[in-house]
Amino acid sequence: MRLATWNVNSLKVRLPRVEEWLGYAQPDVLCLQETKLADAAFPTMAFQALGYEVASHGAGRWNGVAIASRIGLGDVEAGFHEGDPTLDEGRLLSATCGGVRVSSVYVPNGRSVGSEHFEAKLEWLRSLRAHVAATCDPAEPVAVCGDFNVAPDDRDVWDASRAHGGTHVSEAERSALAELVEWGLVDAFRLQHSGDRLFSWWDYRAGDFHKHKGMRIDLAMVSRPLAERLTFALIDRQARKGKLPSDHAPLLFDFDC
DNA sequence: ATGGTCGCGCAGCGA
Numbered sequence A: 001m002r003l004a005t006w007n008v009n010s011l012k013v014r015l016p017r018v019e020e021w022l023g024y025a026q027p028d029v030l031c032l033q034e035t036k037l038a039d040a041a042f043p044t045m046a047f048q049a050l051g052y053e054v055a056s057h058g059a060g061r062w063n064g065v066a067i068a069s070r071i072g073l074g075d076v077e078a079g080f081h082e083g084d085p086t087l088d089e090g091r092l093l094s095a096t097c098g099g100v101r102v103s104s105v106y107v108p109n110g111r112s113v114g115s116e117h118f119e120a121k122l123e124w125l126r127s128l129r130a131h132v133a134a135t136c137d138p139a140e141p142v143a144v145c146g147d148f149n150v151a152p153d154d155r156d157v158w159d160a161s162r163a164h165g166g167t168h169v170s171e172a173e174r175s176a177l178a179e180l181v182e183w184g185l186v187d188a189f190r191l192q193h194s195g196d197r198l199f200s201w202w203d204y205r206a207g208d209f210h211k212h213k214g215m216r217i218d219l220a221m222v223s224r225p226l227a228e229r230l231t232f233a234l235i236d237r238q239a240r241k242g243k244l245p246s247d248h249a250p251l252l253f254d255f256d257c
Numbered sequence B: 001a002t003g004g005t006c007g008c009g010c011a012g013c014g015a
Helices: A011-025 A045-051 A116-134 A169-183
Strands: A001-009 A031-033 A053-057 A064-070 A074-078 A092-097 A102-104 A140-149 A185-187 A216-221 A229-233 A251-255
Touching: A001 A011, A001 A102, A001 A140, A001 A216, A011 A031, A031 A102, A031 A140, A045 A053, A053 A074, A053 A092, A064 A074, A064 A092, A064 A102, A092 A116, A092 A216, A116 A140, A116 A169, A169 A185, A216 A229
Parallel strands: A001 A031, A102 A140
Antiparallel strands: A001 A251, A031 A064, A053 A064, A074 A092, A092 A102, A140 A216, A185 A216, A229 A251
16 A cells, blocks of 8 residues: 655645656555645646546635545545534545545644744644544544645754744654654654655745755654554655645655555 | 735735
């Protein structure tokens, strides 16, 4: 099974690149973030034409997540399992694909440490942990994939002291991410790669991509049964190049299952 | 040292 995740920063603008990428990357499951599309406007036919079923969860303009799968797409759940169904703000979608409980997540940015947006980010991550704990079993195959807007450690940032006014690298955010680890999920990329400067996002401005100034904030957090079957992990930097790229690269994960 | 680019949508905000 090949699992992928990609923050596309507007699926409307990015659809031609996503179609091209599906053609050569050939994922079985693709989690999308920042589609910026209402469900009614989602290009379902384009995915069906390539052999994928698709589910989306978005209100348009901001946020929006989706899951495309060519190995089945069942038990779709939009948002958090408990509480107000709009609390997730179009940032969480879950489905069962080929026996794996997959979630596509777009964690709030947080803007600046200590702001109300930052507190909301921490609360969102706590809700995500509660959602996973309420709906999944760590002894079963679970994959929570997407843009976490948290760099797990200092290897994952070009310069931790200059990152985003302290967000993405703060102890509070990393602790919130560690809560998912404590529940039973592991950062799949780190099972295959231990090096630094292996980023998944680069600011559009000032040529940051070419200066290797980025962060690794797009993650696949997987339960032990999947972690044990991981054979390959890649950040596809090629897809960050060329015409009209997203500011995020897609990630690929192969599992022997 | 500062600002720099996108997307949305039509001004300026969010990232």
